[in-house]
Amino acid sequence: MSALAFSRPILESAIASRLVGSSIWVVGILLQSVILIRGMVAKLFRKYPFFYGNITCGLIVDVLFYIWQPHAPQLYATRYWDAQFLTTLTGCGIILEVLRGTVSIFFRSKPVTNMVYTYVVLICMWLAVAYLGARNSHQGLHNIILERNFRTAQALALLGLAGAVCYFRVPVGKNLKGLFVGYGLYVGVSLVILSVRFYREPSFSSVLAMVQPFFYVVALLIWTIALWTYHPDPAPEPGSQFVRRSNSLKPQPKRSNNPIRFGFTKAVGS
C-alpha cells in the first residue's frame, strides 16, 4: 500500500496529470506525517502498533519515491512493485488491529478467533510466496493480477469481519471504526480499479490511475480524524451480568457450560 506512488513516473504524464499527481502525493505525505505526529502526541503507538508500523513504512517509501522520481526514473520503475508489495503486506496490520479490538476481545470462542487469525496469516504468506516467486520477471501485468487477487482476499476478510461485527452487534470505538472504514474504502476502490486496469492495460487512462492514490489520501484523512485522540473501545462492563454469568460457568462440566446456546442448538438440530 505505498499507494501514493504511481506505477509509471508521473513526470511522463501530461502537465495537468503531473500537477494533480504531485498534489496527491504531497498531501498524502503531509497527512502521513500528521498521523504519526498525532500518534506520538496522543500516545497511540502502543495502542495500534501494526497500524503505525504500516504508516511509517508507507511514509518512508513515499518520501523515497518522491525524491527518486525526477532523478532516478529507472530505479523508480524497478523498485515500484517491491515497495507496493511491502506496503500491501504491512497493510494487513490494519486488519489485525481491527481483529485485536473486536474479535479477540468480544468473541470468547477460540476456534473463531484462531480461524480469523489463520486466514490473515495465510493470505500474507500467499502474497509473499507469489510475489517473491515471480519477482525476477518484473512484469507489470503479473503484478497487477497479484495485487488484485491479494486485495480480493483482503476484501473478503474485511467483509467477513464487517458481517460478524454487525451481526453480533460488537461495540466498536471511534478509533477502530476509522481504521476499518479508511482501510476498507481503500481496499474496495483498489480492487475495482485494479480489476478494470487488468482489462484495459496498456491503454489504461492516466486519470483512472490516480483514483487509487486519491482514495489512499481519503483514507489518510479518515485516519487523521479518527485517530486524532484516543477513544477507548467500549468494553464489557466489569459488573455486566452477561460476563459475570458466563464467567461463573467456567469450572462447570462441558454440558452445563452451554445453557445459552444449548436450547438454540437443540432447536436447530445440531
Added chain:
Amino acid sequence: MIQLILFLLVGALLLLSLLLFAGRNSGAEGTGAALVEAQQALKTLQRGLLPAPIVSRIFAADDLEYVRRNAPQNIQELFSRERRRIALDWVRHVRSEVIRLQHFHRETARFYSELKMRTELELALNFAALALACRALQIALFLRGPYPAPRIVEAATAAAVRICSISEISLAFLTPPGLTAFDKQSIGPAA
C-alpha cells in the same frame, strides 16, 4: 468479463458494508437494559400475542360467518377491514418482538465459548425464516383480507413459540437473582 464482474461485485459489497459499518451505533454493551428489554419482549409474546386462544380468536372464521349471515353488506365490509387491521397489527408486533429477542441473542452469543459457525448460520436462517413468514403473512393479509392462509399463521405461531421457549432458557440463565425480583415488579401485564 464474468471475472471482472465478480471482482467488481466483491469491491461493491465491501464498499456497501462500510456504509453499514460506519452508520451503526457503537454504544457500550452489557447493560441491564438489554436484558430487561428481552424479558419484556418474551413476556409480550408469551402472554399477549402467542397464547392459542388469542391467535385462534383473531384468525377465527366463525365471526365472519356470523356477520355474513346476520349483518348488512356495509357492516360486513367494516368487520373485514377491522379484522384485517387487527391481524396486521398482531403480525407486526410478533415480528418486532422476535427481532428484539434475536438482537439480544446476537449480543449474548459472543460470550459463548463454544460458538460454532454452522450453528450460528442455522440459527440466523431460522430467525430469518420466521421474519420472512411474518412478512409473507402481512402481504397475504394485506392482499386477501383477514383469513388468507391459516397454515402460514400456524407455522409462524409455532416457530415463534419455539423461539420463545428457547429464549426463556437463555434469559433464566442470564438473569441474576436480584434482577428477577425487579423483573416481577417492573413488567406489568402483557400487551
